[in-house]
Amino acid sequence: MLETIRNHWLFRVINGFLVLLLAVLSVVLGVVFMSPFIKEQISPSLVAGVTAYIFLFIIYLVFNLWGVFHANREFDKVKKIAYADKMTNLGNRRAYEEYISMLNESIRNGTAEPGLFVLMMDANGLKKTNDIFGHMAGDELIIGVAECILKVFGDHGRSFRAGGDEFVVITAMSHNDYLSKKKEMQQALSDWKGEHIHGITVAMGKADRYEFPDATAEELIDIADRRMYEEKQRYYASQLVVYDDDNESEARKRARYADNFTLTKYTMPIIRQMAEVIPGGFFIYREDDKRELIYYNRQVLEIFGCETGSEFRTLTGGTFEGMVYKDDFKRIQDSIDDQINAEEGNGMDHVIYRIIRKDGSIRWIDDYGHFSHSEDFGDIYYVFINDITETYESRMKNKN
Numbered sequence: 001m002l003e004t005i006r007n008h009w010l011f012r013v014i015n016g017f018l019v020l021l022l023a024v025l026s027v028v029l030g031v032v033f034m035s036p037f038i039k040e041q042i043s044p045s046l047v048a049g050v051t052a053y054i055f056l057f058i059i060y061l062v063f064n065l066w067g068v069f070h071a072n073r074e075f076d077k078v079k080k081i082a083y084a085d086k087m088t089n090l091g092n093r094r095a096y097e098e099y100i101s102m103l104n105e106s107i108r109n110g111t112a113e114p115g116l117f118v119l120m121m122d123a124n125g126l127k128k129t130n131d132i133f134g135h136m137a138g139d140e141l142i143i144g145v146a147e148c149i150l151k152v153f154g155d156h157g158r159s160f161r162a163g164g165d166e167f168v169v170i171t172a173m174s175h176n177d178y179l180s181k182k183k184e185m186q187q188a189l190s191d192w193k194g195e196h197i198h199g200i201t202v203a204m205g206k207a208d209r210y211e212f213p214d215a216t217a218e219e220l221i222d223i224a225d226r227r228m229y230e231e232k233q234r235y236y237a238s239q240l241v242v243y244d245d246d247n248e249s250e251a252r253k254r255a256r257y258a259d260n261f262t263l264t265k266y267t268m269p270i271i272r273q274m275a276e277v278i279p280g281g282f283f284i285y286r287e288d289d290k291r292e293l294i295y296y297n298r299q300v301l302e303i304f305g306c307e308t309g310s311e312f313r314t315l316t317g318g319t320f321e322g323m324v325y326k327d328d329f330k331r332i333q334d335s336i337d338d339q340i341n342a343e344e345g346n347g348m349d350h351v352i353y354r355i356i357r358k359d360g361s362i363r364w365i366d367d368y369g370h371f372s373h374s375e376d377f378g379d380i381y382y383v384f385i386n387d388i389t390e391t392y393e394s395r396m397k398n399k400n
Contacts (some may be wrong), residue, residue, distance in 0.1 A: 008166040032293040087139065088146030096160035096168060103170070103217040114171035117157075117208040118217070120224040121145065123165035123198060124201045124235055127264070137196035141165070144200050148188040152181055167202075168221070178359050182206075202233035232266040257324040263382075268295070280386045283320075287379040291320040294377060301364070303387050305357035315358055320381070325354035325362065332367075340371045352392065358386065364392040 083095035091099070106112040123145050130138035142165055149159050149167060150162070157171025182204065189200040207220040215223070215318030263284065264272065275282045275297040283296035296312070304323075306312040316322035322328055330360045332351040339349035349369045354362050366388045 068305055085146075088143060088161050090146050090149065090167070091158060091160040093160075093163055096162055099158055099160070099170065100217045100221070102193040102368060106344075107216055111330045112209070114209055114213075115174060116174045116220070117169075117171050117173055117178055117206060118220040118224045119169040119171075120166040120205045120221070120228040120233060121149070121169070121202045122228055123167075124203060124232070130195070133196055140197050142198055144192045145189070145202060148185060148192055148200070152185045153187050156181070175208075178206065178208070201235070203228050203336065205229070205231060205233055206357070229266065233269055235266075242352050263372070263377055263380060265376045271295070272297075280384055283385070284377075285320040285381055285383070286377065287381055293318050293320065293323075294380065301384070303357075303363070303385065304355065305359050311358060320383075323354060323355060328353040363387050364389045366392075 002078075083091060085092040101111065103116075111227065123141055126138055126141055129141050129335075140162075145165070145167060146159075146161065149169060152158055152299075153169045153171060156173065158170060160168045160170075163166050185204075192200050205224040205226065207215070207223035207227070209215065209220070211218060212223065216238060271284075272295060275295070278297075279299070279301050281297065281300040283300050284294040286292050286294060293313075293316075296309075301307070301309065301312050304312055304315060306315060321333075324332060332353045335351050336349045340347060347370055348369070349367075351367045351369075353365055354363050354364055364387070366386045367383060368385075369383045370379055371379070373379050
């Protein structure tokens with residue numbers, strides 16, 4: 001930036017003119033001082049020349065110092081833009097990573113604050129908000145969290161948007177101060193109102209040097225992140241309570257159900273727990289070329305006659321295609337695609353196909369699938385299956 005100022009044509013003309021005047025005066029004064037005349041008397045013209053020289057030199061210094069000052073101000077502006085998140089005005093990922101590096105150095109040389117706190121926050125329900133109310137509402141949710149962080153922690157430490165709906169506050173305070181700030185943050189979030197969003201909740205995890213005096217900055221972040229993750233799981237578990245409220249709007253019902261049954265890294269453990277107690281087989285697979293299985297419950301293993309997950313993966317290759325009897329796969333995949341692409345399909349499909357169990361026996365499977373999209377896992381299918389061999393063969397026999 002300094003070079004940009006110095007290269008401006010007006011700056012170069014003025015600066016060049018000053019340098020030229022200083023050079024001419026330097027030569028003239030040099031000649032005068034070297035002449036015998038200077039030894040006899042100091043004339044008024046000589047005094048005027050020296051005064052002019054000093055005056056021009058001061059102007060030259062002031063002009064160039066102004067150029068440096070102006071360049072530094074411009075550099076600070078550019079630096080602020082480079083290190084600030086455009087949406088929230090918090091520090092961006094680059095600023096966050098550089099600050100962590102600086103913190104590690106201070107921890108290593110023993111100058112870090114003993115009361116260093118790392119707070120990790122993740123906004124609840126961002127995907128639901130985007131899906132139900134649109135991305136403008138999702139952006140408003142992120143902005144709302146940032147505004148509350150600045151309101152509560154603006155004068156304490158540094159705050160960053162680490163990415164997406166994840167925020168980090170790094171500060172130094174006592175444990176009692178933390179409890180007070182946490183309560184203040186929760187109140188600020190609850191009271192926040194925008195055009196689309198009225199009230200916000202976040203999952204928060206903390207780690208501090210009181211509890212972990214020997215931890216590096218990265219270790220504190222990992223601990224805080226893990227605790228935030230656990231709180232996120234508790235939040236989603238609390239949302240799984242199903243109730244009917246005649247006063248609840250349809251939009252809010254859709255939002256709540258979307259939150260409940262959206263597969264994310266936070267809801268996966270909850271879905272696993274639920275899937276192990278429901279009747280019938282349940283699995284999730286990615287809708288891509290490989291159709292890789294993401295999860296399957298114990299009932300799926302029993303349907304395929306397997307004792308362990310390792311046996312099941314060996315038998316099927318760990319894919320949905322590998323689960324289906326080879327001669328049936330194209331037929332049922334075409335049927336699934338047709339049903340999902342139909343306007344009235346609502347992302348649901350129903351197919352019947354054969355499988356080969358570990359013992360080599362062939363069984364008939366009733367399959368109900370639901371196509372969805374997960375921010376964490378991509379395009380996926382939730383699938384419920386049951387072994388209907390006896391009833392299906394009996395039905396086919398009676399039909400013939």
